[in-house]
Amino acid sequence: MLEFTYKAHCDLLGKFKIDTEYDIVTVRQTIRQYAKDMGMGIVDQTRITTAVSELFRNMYNYAGGGEVLIERGEVENHHALIVTCTDQGPGIEDIELAMTDGYTSGQGMGYGLPGAKRLVDRFEIQSKLKEGTTVRMMKWK
Amino acid sequence: MKEILNIKNTKERIDRIEDILASVASGDMDARINSEIEDDFSGIEAAIDLLINDLTDELRQRENMQKELENKLSKIQDQQKTILQQQEDLLELSSPVSKVWDNILILPVIGTLDSQRTQVMMENLLQKIVETGCTISILDITGVPTVDTQVANHLLKTVTAARLLGAECIISGISPAIAQTIVHLGIDLSAIRTKATLQDAMIFAMKQNKRADEVRALGNLALPNEKTD
Numbered sequence: 001m002l003e004f005t006y007k008a009h010c011d012l013l014g015k016f017k018i019d020t021e022y023d024i025v026t027v028r029q030t031i032r033q034y035a036k037d038m039g040m041g042i043v044d045q046t047r048i049t050t051a052v053s054e055l056f057r058n059m060y061n062y063a064g065g066g067e068v069l070i071e072r073g074e075v076e077n078h079h080a081l082i083v084t085c086t087d088q089g090p091g092i093e094d095i096e097l098a099m100t101d102g103y104t105s106g107q108g109m110g111y112g113l114p115g116a117k118r119l120v121d122r123f124e125i126q127s128k129l130k131e132g133t134t135v136r137m138m139k140w141k
Numbered sequence: 142m143k144e145i146l147n148i149k150n151t152k153e154r155i156d157r158i159e160d161i162l163a164s165v166a167s168g169d170m171d172a173r174i175n176s177e178i179e180d181d182f183s184g185i186e187a188a189i190d191l192l193i194n195d196l197t198d199e200l201r202q203r204e205n206m207q208k209e210l211e212n213k214l215s216k217i218q219d220q221q222k223t224i225l226q227q228q229e230d231l232l233e234l235s236s237p238v239s240k241v242w243d244n245i246l247i248l249p250v251i252g253t254l255d256s257q258r259t260q261v262m263m264e265n266l267l268q269k270i271v272e273t274g275c276t277i278s279i280l281d282i283t284g285v286p287t288v289d290t291q292v293a294n295h296l297l298k299t300v301t302a303a304r305l306l307g308a309e310c311i312i313s314g315i316s317p318a319i320a321q322t323i324v325h326l327g328i329d330l331s332a333i334r335t336k337a338t339l340q341d342a343m344i345f346a347m348k349q350n351k352r353a354d355e356v357r358a359l360g361n362l363a364l365p366n367e368k369t370d
């Protein structure tokens with residue numbers, strides 16, 4: 001099990017599977033709605049939605065899909081929307097490299113991971129070869 | 142104490158059993174021993190026939206089931222095809238390219254740009270550019286709620302491909318929230334000409350048109366001179 005440093009007191013909002021491009025779109029929309037319900041403005045809604053879109057696409061493209069956990073909690077005195085993406089894909093060999101602007105192992109732009117990190121308030125990634133990857137992001141209200 | 146068995150034609154009958162079993166094994170399910178002799182051995186022959194009957198029944202059932210499954214599968218595949226077809230039709234509908242003005246194409250993009258849709262959209266646009274010879278196309282993404290790296294990548298590719306065909310592509314309708322998000326993602330869209338609204342893009346395109354007309358007019362003036370030279 002992957003352990004994260006940001007342990008939050010959270011309420012579970014939803015758990016979804018990402019198996020198809022269609023899932024990417026619908027779950028992304030769901031997250032936008034949660035952000036809106038929490039009172040986030042249009043810019044923050046767009047940021048978190050875009051950030052999760054990057055993670056979903058990575059799961060879909062590189063790991064054949066994965067799972068999303070959406071939570072709401074109090075972290076470091078902030079109301080936080082917390083999204084955790086877990087896949088059982090091949091894992092990332094060099095996380096530092098994967099987090100580098102412009103690095104892609106495929107045909108992408110290589111801005112998904114580093115870009116997502118810049119769009120949220122907390123970003124953590126853990127990965128183990130042949131076991132999978134977990135990314136947790138938090139966006140303050 | 143030994144019991145004497147009463148068996149006639151042992152050799153031929155065992156040969157026959159072997160033959161029948163071989164026929165059954167090779168798929169002839171009608172083969173039976175059907176022995177007419179009644180003796181201590183005919184019980185075994187009858188039992189083998191019964192076994193073959195059971196086997197035949199089971200095989201038939203399996204065949205039927207398989208046929209049923211195949212039917213169902215092909216029905217599902219048909220349905221899937223219909224759905225895919227409908228989806229494709231929708232795709233076509235949702236990326237209508239139209240020539241709105243002399244030399245200007247507009248492609249309003251509405252909804253989500255998954256890779257399949259972007260592909261269709263790009264093909265439609267490029268084809269229209271070739272068909273009409275328009276040199277300016279406007280891609281309006283006011284109706285696109287999320288621009289992530291993949292969408293941005295597709296947009297860049299579309300613009301580059303259009304440019305290769307001799308058409309300039311203007312992207313309009315990037316909302317302030319999306320603009321900020323693109324900047325944070327780190328994507329450089331500076332190679333693309335963007336306008337805030339479709340209206341701005343139209344005005345720009347018409348100015349370009351006018352300029353092109355003027356250049357052409359100059360060219361027409363210059364042409365006779367050239368000839369007299």
Ligand SMILES: Nc1ncnc2c1ncn2[C@@H]1O[C@H](COP(=O)(O)OP(=O)(O)OP(=O)(O)O)[C@@H](O)[C@H]1O
Nearest residue numbers: 058062091098104105108109110111112113133290
């Ligand atoms: N969930 C994952 N499983 C395995 N490898 C991954 C995963 N996510 C990312 N990677 C690897 O990290 C690299 C960088 O990912 P990133 O999202 O930054 O760029 P990209 O997906 O290649 O392109 P872009 O996201 O800009 O379209 C990927 O090319 C891939 O090799």
Ligand SMILES: [Mg+2]
Nearest residue numbers: 058108112113
């Ligand atoms: Mg990516």
